[in-house]
Amino acid sequence: MGQITLQGVQKSFGPVHIIKGADLEIADGSFVVFVGPSGCGKTTLLRLIAGLEDVTGGAILIDGRNVVDVPPAKRGLSMVFQSYALYPHMSVRGNIAFGLKMAGVTRDEINRKVEAAAATLNLTPYLERKPRELSGGQRQRVAIGRAIVREPKAFLFDEPLSNLDAALRVQMRLEVTRLQKQLGTTAIYVTHDQVEAMTMADKIAVLNGGKIEQYGSPLELYEKPANLFVAGFIGSPKMNFVTGELAKQQGATTIGVRPEHLKVERNGQGGWHGTVSVAEHLGSDTFLYVDAGPQGVLTARYIGELDLHPGDKVSLIPEPARIHRFDDSGKSIRA
Amino acid sequence: MARMVTTRNKVISTTAAWLVGFLIFFPILWMVLASFKTELEAFAIPPSFLFFHWTTENYVTVQERSDYFHHALNSIIIAGGSTLIAMLIAIPAAWSMAFSPTKRTKDVLLWMLSTKMMPPVGVLVPIYLIFRSVGLLDTRAGLIFILCLGNLPIVIWMLFTYFKEIPKDILEAARMDGATIGRELIYVLTPMAVPGLASTLLLNLILAWNEAFWTLNLSTLEAAPLTVFIASYSSPEGLFWAKLSAASTLAIAPILVLGWFSQRQLVRGLTFGAVK
Ligand SMILES: Nc1ncnc2c1ncn2[C@@H]1O[C@H](COP(=O)(O)OP(=O)(O)OP(=O)(O)O)[C@@H](O)[C@H]1O
Ligand SMILES: [Mg+2]
Numbered sequence: 001m002g003q004i005t006l007q008g009v010q011k012s013f014g015p016v017h018i019i020k021g022a023d024l025e026i027a028d029g030s031f032v033v034f035v036g037p038s039g040c041g042k043t044t045l046l047r048l049i050a051g052l053e054d055v056t057g058g059a060i061l062i063d064g065r066n067v068v069d070v071p072p073a074k075r076g077l078s079m080v081f082q083s084y085a086l087y088p089h090m091s092v093r094g095n096i097a098f099g100l101k102m103a104g105v106t107r108d109e110i111n112r113k114v115e116a117a118a119a120t121l122n123l124t125p126y127l128e129r130k131p132r133e134l135s136g137g138q139r140q141r142v143a144i145g146r147a148i149v150r151e152p153k154a155f156l157f158d159e160p161l162s163n164l165d166a167a168l169r170v171q172m173r174l175e176v177t178r179l180q181k182q183l184g185t186t187a188i189y190v191t192h193d194q195v196e197a198m199t200m201a202d203k204i205a206v207l208n209g210g211k212i213e214q215y216g217s218p219l220e221l222y223e224k225p226a227n228l229f230v231a232g233f234i235g236s237p238k239m240n241f242v243t244g245e246l247a248k249q250q251g252a253t254t255i256g257v258r259p260e261h262l263k264v265e266r267n268g269q270g271g272w273h274g275t276v277s278v279a280e281h282l283g284s285d286t287f288l289y290v291d292a293g294p295q296g297v298l299t300a301r302y303i304g305e306l307d308l309h310p311g312d313k314v315s316l317i318p319e320p321a322r323i324h325r326f327d328d329s330g331k332s333i334r335a
Numbered sequence: 336m337a338r339m340v341t342t343r344n345k346v347i348s349t350t351a352a353w354l355v356g357f358l359i360f361f362p363i364l365w366m367v368l369a370s371f372k373t374e375l376e377a378f379a380i381p382p383s384f385l386f387f388h389w390t391t392e393n394y395v396t397v398q399e400r401s402d403y404f405h406h407a408l409n410s411i412i413i414a415g416g417s418t419l420i421a422m423l424i425a426i427p428a429a430w431s432m433a434f435s436p437t438k439r440t441k442d443v444l445l446w447m448l449s450t451k452m453m454p455p456v457g458v459l460v461p462i463y464l465i466f467r468s469v470g471l472l473d474t475r476a477g478l479i480f481i482l483c484l485g486n487l488p489i490v491i492w493m494l495f496t497y498f499k500e501i502p503k504d505i506l507e508a509a510r511m512d513g514a515t516i517g518r519e520l521i522y523v524l525t526p527m528a529v530p531g532l533a534s535t536l537l538l539n540l541i542l543a544w545n546e547a548f549w550t551l552n553l554s555t556l557e558a559a560p561l562t563v564f565i566a567s568y569s570s571p572e573g574l575f576w577a578k579l580s581a582a583s584t585l586a587i588a589p590i591l592v593l594g595w596f597s598q599r600q601l602v603r604g605l606t607f608g609a610v611k
Contacts, residue, residue, distance in 0.1 A: 052507050073513045085504035089526040098522070099512035146512070 001063050002153035002186035003028045004049065009058035011044055018044050020210040021058065026154075026188065026203075031180055034190045035197040036207035036233070042190040045207070046156050049188065051075050062153060073102075078147035079156040082163065084139045086131040092118070092142050093127045099150040117149040120179070137168045148179065154186035161196070173200060194234060198222075206230050228330035231256050237287065239324070240298045246272075252325035252333055259301035261322035264288060264314055271317035274298065279308050290314060363587075370394070370580035377576035393581035401564055403585055410560035410586075412475050413550070414543035417482035421490045421539060422532070424483075429494035430524065434506060444495065447488040455485070455548050466553055475558045481549045486539050493538070497531025498524075533600050537593070544590045561586035 004026040011019040018041050026032050034042045047053045049060060051072035059066045067075050078099070086095050093114055100110045118124045121141040131139055140160060147155050160176070161169045177200050180187045191197055197204050198218045206213045206221065206229070213233075214226040225231035231239050239256045247255045265271070274292030286306040290298045300316055308314065325333040368384070369377045376387045397403065432440045462481065463472075471477030501524065509523040525532070547562040554563060565586050568579040 050511060052510070072507075072510045073515060077511065079508070079511045081504045081508060083502065083504050085502065085508040087505060087508070087523055087527075098509070098514075102513040102518060146508075150512070 001028055003061075003063050004154060004186065004188070005059075005061040005064075006045075006049075007059040007061065009045070009048060009060060010056045011041075011048055011053065012056045018210050019048065019056075022212050024205060024212060024215060026186060028186055029184045030202040031177070031187045031189065031200060033197040033201035033204045034188065034207055035192060035194055035204055036213075038192060040207045041210040042192070042207055043158055046079075046158055046188060046190050050077055050079050050156050076153040077156055078150050078152040078154075080140075080143045080147050080158070080160045082159045084131075084143045084163075086139060086142055086146075088131055091128050091130055092123060092134070092145075095131065095142055096123075096145045096149050099146060103150070113149050114145075117145045120148070121145050121175075136164055137172065140164060140172060144176070144179070148183065148185075152185065154188060155180070157187065157189040159191055160189075162191075162193075176200070194236060198234070204234075206233060208233075224332070224334070225324065226332050228254060228256070228326050231324055231326070231332070237299045237301065242295045242298075244294065246295065247325075250323065250325055253328050254326040254330070256324040256326065257318040257322060259287070259299040260303075261319045262298065262300040263317040263319065264300050264302055264306065264308070265317060266308070267313055267315070269315065271315040272298065273313070273315050276308050276310050276312045276314055279306075279310060281305060288314070290316060292316065366580045367584050368580075369576055370584045372577050374575055374577045377580070393577045394585070397568075397578055397581045397585065401567060401582075403564065403582075406559055406561045406564040407585075407589065409475060409554075409558055410544060410562075411589075413478045413482060413558070413560050414540055416475070416479040417486065417543050418536060418539045420479065421483045421487050422536060425487060425490040425494050425535075426532075429491050429498050430520070432491075433495050433498035433501075434503065444492060448492060451488050459552060463552065471553075473554045473557045473559070478550055478554060478558055478560070481553065482543045482546055485546070485549065486542055489542070490535055490539050493535045494528075494531065497528055497535070500531075501527050530600065533597075537597050537600065541590055541594065545587075 004024075006022050006024040009019060009022040010017070022045060024032075034045060036042055044053065048055055051067065051070060055068050058068075060068055062075060062077075087098065090098065096114045096117055097110050100113060105113070114127075115124070118127055121144060123138070123141055123145060126134060126138060126142075131142065134142065140163075143160070157176070161172050164172060173196060176189075189196075189200060201218055203215060203217055204221055205215045208229050214221060214230045216224075218234075221230055221234045225234060225239075228241070232241070235258055237259045239258050240262070241254050241256050243254050247253055263271070272292045272295050274290040274295070276288055277291045277297065278289040280287040283305060284303070286302040286304070286308070288300045288302070288306070288308060290300060292298045298316055327333050370393055371389050371391065372383075372387050373390060373392075376383060432444065466472045466477055471480070505527070506519060506523060509519045514522065544560075545562070547566075550560050550562045551566055554560070556563075565579065565582045568575055568582050
């Protein structure tokens with residue numbers, strides 16, 4: 001079991017208020033991603049759950065029990081650090097076995113479990129090596145092995161893949177997701193990479209300035225962002241925002257349309273008119289940056305190749321059903 | 336062309352390094368040489384460098400006049416004991432300051448170091464009186480106590496610096512792995528800190544071995560270490576260069592040997608830090 005509940009969790013470092021009341025319900029076995037801009041408090045929130053920092057206020061429940069006064073060693077969670085944080089003086093075997101040794105598991109069982117974990121993570125040939133004799137990806141796998149071998153209530157990951165190169169990152173992303181599903185263990189995963197967030201998560205918590213802006217499934221966030229921040233943060237390229245008269249016509253202060261929901265027409269009639277200022281041809285997609293006068297610079301994404309070049313006149317027609325409306329305070333208006 | 340310049344530079348800097356090294360080593364060499372001369376040759380002007388009448392009579396006389404082994408044993412007990420106790424106090428102190436610092440930690444460290452800025456002679460009289468009234472004068476325990484206190488600030492400071500270099504993440508990982516504070520210390524922190532601990536230990540041992548102010552002032556015979564043994568050769572009866580040199584050579588020999596064999600450890604600890 002690994003159900004985690006946050007109730008009004010707060011954290012201050014001296015006078016600085018970092019986490020301003022977080023409420024969250026993490027179901028057993030789910031994969032939850034914390035995403036948000038740098039410095040928004042993702043790591044801090046994760047460390048509060050881990051017990052590596054003490055809360056200033058609120059409650060953290062693990063399987064219904066408030067653990068704010070329980071030391072990290074007793075919370076039954078395991079963590080994978082961004083820096084891997086392997087024990088440099090121990091072999092891979094020693095690293096993975098350490099938690100079991102601390103738990104007083106018998107030697108035979110330790111060996112059996114360590115070898116099983118190593119096999120799952122393709123680490124068997126490296127069991128007797130020291131961390132410094134491994135590549136970055138291998139070290140990362142050792143860190144993951146150390147986390148899974150203890151069969152914790154939940155895994156906590158703090159940007160575990162950010163030190164890997166792009167190809168390895170994609171591979172490890174798949175491996176981590178597969179492993180989590182296979183084990184069925186609750187996971188909380190911190191990242192600022194929204195592709196990671198969208199692809200790995202059952203549910204995403206978007207953090208900004210120490211507050212949870214929205215908590216929902218990836219598609220919920222994409223289709224029904226709760227506010228301007230979430231709308232702008234989720235999705236790549238970023239959602240286009242238009243204010244002023246056009247927005248007012250729709251009964252909103254700001255309207256937003258995703259680049260992929262703008263239909264591009266050469267010298268078209270309706271919609272918003274503009275001039276292409278930059279065109280990026282990726283083959284699979286074409287990204288257009290269109291100078292649309294009063295609406296500012298709009299981004300449009302076309303699936304496939306579109307033969308347009310800077311200076312070409314285009315019109316951009318938003319899909320009516322895909323227009324997001326926001327009120328004065330930035331909150332989403334739902335019809 | 337460029338290559339020639341670098342080769343020449345290398346030759347120059349190597350020569351310079353050897354020269355400086357020799358200059359620093361020279362007093363010790365001179366002392367060792369003097370210990371094999373007769374008293375007359377020892378202060379002859381001009382001095383003879385290698386071509387003199389080699390003799391070991393100084394060593395024989397020194398051992399006859401005062402018991403080298405008695406003093407050496409005292410030195411070992413006092414330096415070893417004070418170092419051991421200092422380490423036992425300093426490890427937890429430095430550990431807590433490095434890993435759970437408070438707002439005042441820096442102040443505490445500075446305050447500790449500031450006690451080393453006071454000249455010891457400033458507190459000699461009170462300490463002497465205290466020692467006399469509690470019966471610690473000329474006892475090994477007394478010297479262990481005072482040397483331990485004297486070196487404690489430096490030991491804590493050094494260990495603090497080494498501990499500071501150990502990534503906090505690794506200790507937190509141990510905590511997440513279910514290690515209690517004690518086990519974290521034993522299984523994770525200590526092994527990573529070994530190079531730093533070793534060089535601190537060695538340095539403290541050398542400092543305590545050579546400490547001359549308190550040992551000379553607070554001991555006479557019973558607890559007197561090798562420093563007192565040396566000093567007894569610059570006595571009112573006259574200066575005996577050759578015998579003084581023989582005594583000094585005997586006194587530094589053990590620590591020199593220890594230093595020689597542990598120099599790799601010492602240099603590594605002093606330059607590269609504990610982990611990398
Ligand atoms: N020990 C600390 N003392 C004081 N302030 C801290 C401490 N730890 C974090 N902070 C502050 O808390 C804020 C949130 O930090 P946190 O590390 O949680 O951000 P993050 O969302 O993980 O960012 P990133 O994506 O860059 O890792 C930052 O402004 C940071 O300066
Ligand atoms: Mg972070």
